Amino acid sequence: MAASTTNGFKVIGTRPIRHDGVDKVTGRAKYGADYAFPGMLHGKVLRSPHAHANIKSIKIDKALALPGVKAIVTADDLPKLPDKMEAAGEQAINLNHLSMNILARGKALYDGHAIAAVAATSSHIADEALRLIEVEYEPLAPVMTVEDGMKPGATILLPTLRNKEDGPDKETNVAAHLQFKRGDVAEGFKQADYVVEREFKTAMVHQGYIEPHNAIGIYNADGHATIYCSTQGSFVVRSLSAAVLGISEGKIKVVPAEIGGGFGGKTTVYLEPLAVLLSQKTGHPVKMTMTRAEVLRATGPTSGSTIRCKMGATKDGKLVAAQCWLAYEAGGFPGSPVGAGAMTILAPYNIPNILVDAYDVVVNRPKTAAYRAPGASNAAMASETVLDELAEKCGIDPLDIRLINGSHEGTPQTVGPPFKRIGLIETIEAIKNGEHYKSRLTGPNRGRGVASGFWFNVGLQSSATINIHTDGTVSLVIGSVDIGGTRAAQAMIAAEVLGVDVNDVRPTIADTDSIGHTDVTGGSRTCFATGWAVYEAAQDCIRQLKERAAKLWEKKPDEVVFENGMLSPAQPGGDLKPMSIKQIAPRLARTGGPIVGRATINARAVGPAFATICVDVEVDPDTGKTQILRATIAQDVGKAIHPAYVEGQMQGGTAQGIGWALNEEYFYDDRGILRNTGLLDYRMPTCLDLPPIETLIVEVPTPGHPLGIRGVGEVSIVPPPAAVANAIYHAVGVRMTELPMSPSRLLKAILKKRAAGETQAAAAD
Amino acid sequence: MANKVIVETTINGDPVELLCEPRQSLLEVLRDVLELTGSKEGCLTGDCGACTVVIDGRPVCSCLMLGVEAAGKNVSTIEGLATGAALHVLQRKFLEHASLQCGICTPGFLMSAKALLDRNPNPTEAEIRYALAGNLCRCTGYDKIVRAVTDAAATMAGRSSRTAHGGAVPAETASGMVSEMLAKGEDK
Amino acid sequence: MHAITYETPKSLDEAVKLMAAHGEKARALSGGTDLLIQLRAGTRRPEYVVNIKNIPELTRISFSLQHGLKLGAAVPCIEIHENGDMRKYYPGLTEAAHLIGSLQIQSRASVGGNLCNGSPAADATPALIALGAQARVVGPKGERMVPVESFCLAPGRTVLQPGELLVEFHIPAPERRASDAYLRFIPRNEMDIAVVGVGAALTLDMSDDRVVAARIALGAVGPTPILAAEAAKSLIGKPLDAAAIDNAARLAIAASSPIDDMRGTAEFRRHVVGVLTRRTLAKAAERARE
Numbered sequence A: 001m002a003a004s005t006t007n008g009f010k011v012i013g014t015r016p017i018r019h020d021g022v023d024k025v026t027g028r029a030k031y032g033a034d035y036a037f038p039g040m041l042h043g044k045v046l047r048s049p050h051a052h053a054n055i056k057s058i059k060i061d062k063a064l065a066l067p068g069v070k071a072i073v074t075a076d077d078l079p080k081l082p083d084k085m086e087a088a089g090e091q092a093i094n095l096n097h098l099s100m101n102i103l104a105r106g107k108a109l110y111d112g113h114a115i116a117a118v119a120a121t122s123s124h125i126a127d128e129a130l131r132l133i134e135v136e137y138e139p140l141a142p143v144m145t146v147e148d149g150m151k152p153g154a155t156i157l158l159p160t161l162r163n164k165e166d167g168p169d170k171e172t173n174v175a176a177h178l179q180f181k182r183g184d185v186a187e188g189f190k191q192a193d194y195v196v197e198r199e200f201k202t203a204m205v206h207q208g209y210i211e212p213h214n215a216i217g218i219y220n221a222d223g224h225a226t227i228y229c230s231t232q233g234s235f236v237v238r239s240l241s242a243a244v245l246g247i248s249e250g251k252i253k254v255v256p257a258e259i260g261g262g263f264g265g266k267t268t269v270y271l272e273p274l275a276v277l278l279s280q281k282t283g284h285p286v287k288m289t290m291t292r293a294e295v296l297r298a299t300g301p302t303s304g305s306t307i308r309c310k311m312g313a314t315k316d317g318k319l320v321a322a323q324c325w326l327a328y329e330a331g332g333f334p335g336s337p338v339g340a341g342a343m344t345i346l347a348p349y350n351i352p353n354i355l356v357d358a359y360d361v362v363v364n365r366p367k368t369a370a371y372r373a374p375g376a377s378n379a380a381m382a383s384e385t386v387l388d389e390l391a392e393k394c395g396i397d398p399l400d401i402r403l404i405n406g407s408h409e410g411t412p413q414t415v416g417p418p419f420k421r422i423g424l425i426e427t428i429e430a431i432k433n434g435e436h437y438k439s440r441l442t443g444p445n446r447g448r449g450v451a452s453g454f455w456f457n458v459g460l461q462s463s464a465t466i467n468i469h470t471d472g473t474v475s476l477v478i479g480s481v482d483i484g485g486t487r488a489a490q491a492m493i494a495a496e497v498l499g500v501d502v503n504d505v506r507p508t509i510a511d512t513d514s515i516g517h518t519d520v521t522g523g524s525r526t527c528f529a530t531g532w533a534v535y536e537a538a539q540d541c542i543r544q545l546k547e548r549a550a551k552l553w554e555k556k557p558d559e560v561v562f563e564n565g566m567l568s569p570a571q572p573g574g575d576l577k578p579m580s581i582k583q584i585a586p587r588l589a590r591t592g593g594p595i596v597g598r599a600t601i602n603a604r605a606v607g608p609a610f611a612t613i614c615v616d617v618e619v620d621p622d623t624g625k626t627q628i629l630r631a632t633i634a635q636d637v638g639k640a641i642h643p644a645y646v647e648g649q650m651q652g653g654t655a656q657g658i659g660w661a662l663n664e665e666y667f668y669d670d671r672g673i674l675r676n677t678g679l680l681d682y683r684m685p686t687c688l689d690l691p692p693i694e695t696l697i698v699e700v701p702t703p704g705h706p707l708g709i710r711g712v713g714e715v716s717i718v719p720p721p722a723a724v725a726n727a728i729y730h731a732v733g734v735r736m737t738e739l740p741m742s743p744s745r746l747l748k749a750i751l752k753k754r755a756a757g758e759t760q761a762a763a764a765d
Numbered sequence B: 001m002a003n004k005v006i007v008e009t010t011i012n013g014d015p016v017e018l019l020c021e022p023r024q025s026l027l028e029v030l031r032d033v034l035e036l037t038g039s040k041e042g043c044l045t046g047d048c049g050a051c052t053v054v055i056d057g058r059p060v061c062s063c064l065m066l067g068v069e070a071a072g073k074n075v076s077t078i079e080g081l082a083t084g085a086a087l088h089v090l091q092r093k094f095l096e097h098a099s100l101q102c103g104i105c106t107p108g109f110l111m112s113a114k115a116l117l118d119r120n121p122n123p124t125e126a127e128i129r130y131a132l133a134g135n136l137c138r139c140t141g142y143d144k145i146v147r148a149v150t151d152a153a154a155t156m157a158g159r160s161s162r163t164a165h166g167g168a169v170p171a172e173t174a175s176g177m178v179s180e181m182l183a184k185g186e187d188k
Numbered sequence C: 001m002h003a004i005t006y007e008t009p010k011s012l013d014e015a016v017k018l019m020a021a022h023g024e025k026a027r028a029l030s031g032g033t034d035l036l037i038q039l040r041a042g043t044r045r046p047e048y049v050v051n052i053k054n055i056p057e058l059t060r061i062s063f064s065l066q067h068g069l070k071l072g073a074a075v076p077c078i079e080i081h082e083n084g085d086m087r088k089y090y091p092g093l094t095e096a097a098h099l100i101g102s103l104q105i106q107s108r109a110s111v112g113g114n115l116c117n118g119s120p121a122a123d124a125t126p127a128l129i130a131l132g133a134q135a136r137v138v139g140p141k142g143e144r145m146v147p148v149e150s151f152c153l154a155p156g157r158t159v160l161q162p163g164e165l166l167v168e169f170h171i172p173a174p175e176r177r178a179s180d181a182y183l184r185f186i187p188r189n190e191m192d193i194a195v196v197g198v199g200a201a202l203t204l205d206m207s208d209d210r211v212v213a214a215r216i217a218l219g220a221v222g223p224t225p226i227l228a229a230e231a232a233k234s235l236i237g238k239p240l241d242a243a244a245i246d247n248a249a250r251l252a253i254a255a256s257s258p259i260d261d262m263r264g265t266a267e268f269r270r271h272v273v274g275v276l277t278r279r280t281l282a283k284a285a286e287r288a289r290e
């Protein structure tokens, strides 16, 4: 672990116990499903057993007749919304698609698509009622891959879907085609001494949070509704639920419960509007929770993809041209992260000539949702393994080829202005100089791989309020839910600025009525943007504290300074003694009343994140099974506020990336039915599947941010699949172009290579 | 049909008489009947371990057991892990090592780890990882969890002669620990 | 889940009467690690759930070198692993039981439930078949012994008739220079259902390394667990060298009839049957020689 210097900071860079810690190790913390209200009913969702079908009729009378059943709703109970992009709160979204994903209207678009929802006096009765709802389906041919969706004459999922290129008259499954260009690739490839081109396929994978989605809706007779749920963004839940239900945003209050993981998958709504709707119909609070099978069939996942990647380099390893083609599965409705894939695929490198085409394709799979650096891991799997091949052809160390071409301040981005100060090079150097990469890896069927990755990060809106109490402690109120140490990090920022003990700051996460708008805990934005708001709110406190001290001292506010937690007169001398916050706090009432510091921001100046990872593997050549022996990740985090939770983000993303690399995948049968609807067969890594994950924190401060913070949440998931693929190649000499690199796939490749008579494994070292 | 039955059991050391439907799982009984919501539901199929409780000394997924089966058994849940206001060493070490991010899997991990250390006070890293393989964590990559359990075992071994409660420390010192860690810098 | 009535008989007699009275409407509940999932999914909907874990015959392990092993159908897997005789004399069966799920699962799951659930991928079943285990079944019409290799009929279907209970397994006493082994292939390192499982039991000649008796059983490569009789027979009377093992592996592959599914392709499974047969035989032999 890199020593995180505290350079000048007292609190930032230390590792205090998180403020919600005791609640979370004693079982006291309340997650969404832990709430209960008097008279509460339980809601359940009936889901389509078909991947693609017209819904001819839904008969609910038998189900309604079951004792204990209180209400049943279908799409007919929801307002029909315009079929076009519209603002819902801060996002632009096709509300008709959102609504149709919550309850299918006329057509079921994937196995697990919600058809109807029931409220009953117990979850068991609600489950039994689902069996009594009679739905007549007319099954249609499922479209499961981007290739099938894009081919001429393909079965159409959404009859009204159009794209710009094909015009207003052509039915299509291609929701969008994006293109990014720089220079002239044809000319560029002419300069190349080596060109590598490969096609990749990556499987659809799920975020895999351990807590299933949940929501409690409480509709009041006065037309106001309250939603309790585990979400990454209470304000998003509010605006999207309001839009789907056709009620105004201000009439909904969302109370964010503790959240059991999200990784992007809890930034939209599934159950929330249904719980409110059922509550409205029954007059009771309605609680809804998903089973794991529902989570896998109908929430999340991120896109499977087909990617073609061609890169050219001169003999000395300089990249001269790159051309990429990406098609991502959007799921039943448009909106895959293919744009992000296209903009990240070449971002780590300075390449004069590029051409990137990207396609968003609807298929009969669940509508994809954000997943940690959405779209970037798929893309990096392609570009980072092609680069590894080029390095080998050029006879250059794979880290060196990254150093030769790596993006730095001033390098043009695929889209937008050139990079400001970034830390890619530093992460590569951290790996190169680290003990892991310098160590020798010995033994048969073992190999080492490296890869780098990029993620944009976002800024967006946050609000923060700080109340100073009469005992000098402060309460910090934010709207960002705590998904992994947020309270601690935010309290640390407040404590640092105010010069108080971190335990004298009590952080609270407020509901949507009690704090200003705050965007999702996601996009690696929370520490960056909410942290910025907290920093400013603390500054606001200091400004007011100076006014109060000035009043007490009969001076002007600008004759008071605040340093190291002490207020003191700017001109020393006299008998005025410096005061701490604890000392002035009891005197606030007499100097004008309480102090509330507040700040809201819409953070720009986002600092992009880079990471480089080194992975050692051992492959069993008889079964194709890969064991991860060692993994080290170096990541530029700007400034690590709470290094332990920063390491946690780096380790967690690495673990997810390794799961994606080796075993995780959605397995659909010929009829488009998901076969692995449980965690036993979805195969996320257990603790026996991972080594200790080593972390190297690199700190290249983000210019413009008062603390230099850079988002740390996402980029760690980007390089692992490619690094594992590169390691496998160096272990057994096969280039894997498909994710996951499961034993079946890897063994097939190994046997094919053996059959081809190439017994000589590529030298690992 | 859905006749409720009376179940006499022991939960966290206390005798409990409760009323439940035979179809209710122990997890449902704990959460919905007894309002002990510390045991979490992650999958209902025994794959994630978030609902782990300890029954007669063994870790069990409470989602894969009927509530009525708890009759006559000794059930320990996360709510009973601390002794009064004193956190169990495992709880303390999870906090010190930042072993939780979202925290939903934490009660299950703690109960599995408790069952392990009660049987094997000095486990190897491999034994720890094996004992925790039935608990999924999606946030941490397990590294900090394994470190916390290793550290807890060492701490308990060192202290077992001194404290009666398996090395439990008062919860109040949780904040005291903060300053202690600040002093140490805690950079490993 | 639908509503159920729960019964918890204290004796085998009482249990058999209850099971007989309710026939098809009743299901035995052992560890519940398969049954509860099926009840919740609605794939089994019995009205009566009969807990069999309070019946002495079903919950004990009795072993002697003269009479061999009687293993209660409802003994939790973890108790098998904790039993010194089991680890010493039936290491293959013990390791199979110890592979089932996590410690949480093993604290509940039984070998009887593993077999009665009728999954072709059940880990304990090939190990039982390799050992030549017989299942003692008691029902309304009396008692019968069923060789474990004939117990499963199809995925999820067994020879058990409505009202019948599996009471225990009878396994012969181990011979000298005999042992067993069970290996499975899974993509992760724990918490997975076997993609292929191979159990083997071997008895070696007292003076040389010739195979006196052998049984090989395969899991997850057919609609039921498979006794690979030809493969085992090919070893008899031969020294257990690489050629003999290779030949047995080939015959084991021939005995398998795997399908493509989410856990692996048929092609992959066939290959791995060969790999695991070799490894399992080597392991059983190594143990027998000890």
Ligand SMILES: Cc1cc2nc3c(=O)[nH]c(=O)nc-3n(C[C@H](O)[C@H](O)[C@H](O)COP(=O)(O)OP(=O)(O)OC[C@H]3O[C@@H](n4cnc5c(N)ncnc54)[C@H](O)[C@@H]3O)c2cc1C
Residues within 6 Å of the ligand: A680, B045, B046, B047, C027, C028, C029, C030, C031, C032, C033, C034, C035, C036, C052, C073, C074, C099, C100, C101, C102, C105, C108, C109, C110, C111, C112, C113, C114, C115, C116, C117, C121, C122, C123, C124, C160, C164, C165, C166, C167, C191, C192, C193, C194
């Ligand atoms: C997370 C998880 C992981 C798992 N991993 C594995 C694994 O690695 N390998 C593996 O093989 N299995 C695995 N399983 C499946 C399951 O745990 C095993 O099959 C287990 O052995 C079943 O035993 P049980 O006692 O729990 O059976 P139960 O669920 O109680 O019973 C199973 C079926 O058998 C019937 N039955 C049980 N006992 C009797 C009896 N004595 N007489 C008549 N009928 C009876 C029941 O009515 C039911 O239909 C796993 C399950 C889970 C949830």
